[in-house]
Amino acid sequence: MQEIKQFFINIGKGDIDENEQNLVSNDIIDSLxxxxxxxxxxxxxxxxxDS
Known part of the structure; x- marks a missing residue:
């Protein structure tokens, strides 16, 4: 879980709780x-x- 939290911190979204759900549909994060x-x-x- 700590790695995931660090990923969000690195992209400037450190305020996101690692247990939060529906990040895209709730407009918490976007495609960028x-x-x-x-x-x-x-x-x-x-x-x-791979994409």
């Missing part, structure tokens, strides 16, 4: 945030995600 999260995940695991 999702792209930034994917980038953070790829950097952390040093792997590219």
């Amino acid at each position: 945030d999702i792209l930034n999260l994917v980038n953070e995940i790829e950097k952390y695991y040093d792997k590219e995600l």
